[in-house]
Amino acid sequence: MTSNSSRLLKLFLRRRSIRRFSSKPVKETDVQTIVEIGQRAPTACNLQTYSVVWVRDSRLREKVLDACGVTGSIGNAPVVFVICADARRLGEVLDYLGDDHCMKHGYGYSIKLMSIMDASFMAENMTMAAESLDLGSVFVGSALANDEVIKTLKLPKGVLPLTLLCVGYPDEQPPTRPRWPLSSVLHVDYYQDPSEHEMKTFLKHMDDELKKEGYYQKYGGREPTYRYSDHIKRKTALKPAKKNDAEIIPVVKKTGFLPGEAI
Template sequence: MNQIIEQLMKHRSIRKFTAEPVSEQMVESIISAGQMASTSSNVQAYSIISISDAQKRAKLMELAGNQAYIAESPVFLVWCADLYRLSEAAALHSRKADQYADSVENLIVATVDTALAAQNAAVAAESLGLGVVFIGGIRNHIDAVAKELQLPELVYPLFGMCIGYPDQEPMLRPRLPLSSVLQHNSYDKQQVTSGIAPYDQASSAYLLARSNGKTSVPWSVQMSKRLNEPVRLHMKSFLQERGFMKR
């Protein structure tokens, strides 16, 4: 083990922050560390919008399911997958009409790049004693969020991120057994599914302890609920309207 792995093994999302501010210099270091993540063909297809305006924060909180920590955290970042910059750079040398920015492949590239940079930034923030939580809730009303942030075509808000000094010490959330996730040489369905029952037990015990005995819904029950509900079905048409995913 080393310090980096030890820190990664202690990750837990933080949803309550102290009032202690996070300096602009710290935010810049965190984002710079994010930028050093690997990036597909060096495209660096992301933009990060830091929301300091209180009214805008309140609006985004409302649009993201009224999660209070969006308004309360010292720093709130919106991580956007961004092919606009790329398209403009290419347009300096070739016609826009000839570009493939609208391919599914380029959507994947931009989304992966953004997530890698964000996770690097999250690790950097945690190394400074800060806590973070990602906010997928900003996709609940993604069109309104995009308008609020004046995003151009070929840019979409992938998730938000609250950052600040932790004012809580939540239990670590257990993960699936390693043997169910790590396989060798080929995909083994039996091995993959063998992790479900033991993880149901571990996740129930975790929830029971974290909720002081109020809930213990097993993981597979949560996943069943999740997969049987329509979630954000507006994403396909939103992305196509924004110029993504046309071929």
Template sequence: MNAPNPTIELLMRHRSIRKYTDQSVERSTLEQIVSAGQMASSSSHVQAYSVVAVKDPERKRKLAELCGGQAYVEECPVFLVWCADLHRLKDAADKYTPELESHEGLTENFIIATVDAALAAQNAAVAAESLGLGIVYIGGIRNRIAEVSELLELPELVYPVFGMCLGYPDQTPVVRPRLPLEAVLHIDRFDKEKADSHLDAYDDTMVQYISERTHGARDTAWTRLMADKITALSRPHMREYLYNRGFKME
């Protein structure tokens, strides 16, 4: 049996927090959390991300509206908008090699920036939880992403990947069950048959979890939820938005 490990125990306790106390997040705490985020791995050390910390109540209210009316975006002490950011790379190319064509529009560079932002955000999330704070990621930032970009005055080649509510928890939700490890971990080759064989049991687990969470109002299987998700037309504006921001996907 593995010895207790406080870092792993912290990770295994993660849950999304949507209710926060009135306690403010001090500037020094915010900076400590974001600094920890910066220590995440980064492709070729490009560090292709930026984060906008929104504390202004009116700006948070507007962002909550743009995210689809998610009240906790307005109610959390700090709302972090994690952005993929290639503008620094373009500026560097303009400074040192203006005679050469830069390739900031390559799909690979878009992937690098998006992954960099996600890695930094997750590092920050773990740091926040280690300090007693809670977070919830907000993909709804992409619902009306052009308006979010305008509100936050984002330059070209910067786009919001997701938002993150940050504050001190005023709830203790149950940890949401994850897929069985056997459905995720493959050794030496991808074993689809083995992985898929664990989905029925996971459906049963999630039906029970959802039923308890909703007091019997819903009891939908996870695979059914995923079928609904993949057949829905989700944010079809994203391709045009990204192109207009300079992410040409070449």
């Protein structure tokens, strides 16, 4: 392994979400580098179906953070990006070419789905670019199909906000967070459900590691007894999920990202 590749792997292995940022500003050239590195990510058929909005204006930034329910330290991040799946720009070029493309007729669902992959790969590249510039970052998922974000940033049909990416110099040095063991995630040849033993060991590992950090107290203001199992149950509870679906599905439809919707 070359020293370059080992440095790169170390960078990947040390990445963790940063939720407390110093007030040190991020240079505009670094912001541009982060997005340029984002653009180097693979993109389906090189269609480049993504856009990033750097929310620079303080009034707009306030509105976006507010719409996403961001309170506290994440909101101090000097740079806020909105990562979007974007089938519109592709449609614009095709219109310019006078082409009667599928999206005009509500077809091309795989293009819409792949635009979400495109934008996600871009976002991941951006986090690692930030990391290599000694910056930290965290995503904020409540931007997903958030109608207030769409209205505030005047996102047109064909552009679906997926997540915020908040970036800045870290004002904390948290540990890396626990994961499933490789053996549960890497299936060789055939898929295998986790055994009871694997699940039990996994849950204990998550609890032990997150407790060491005091993760849920620090970031969520939870009781010390709050565990990872409580967290996954809360995140997948039926009642709020039903309400959330009822809120976001009409917005996804409005953006044109449901099957059959013309863009």
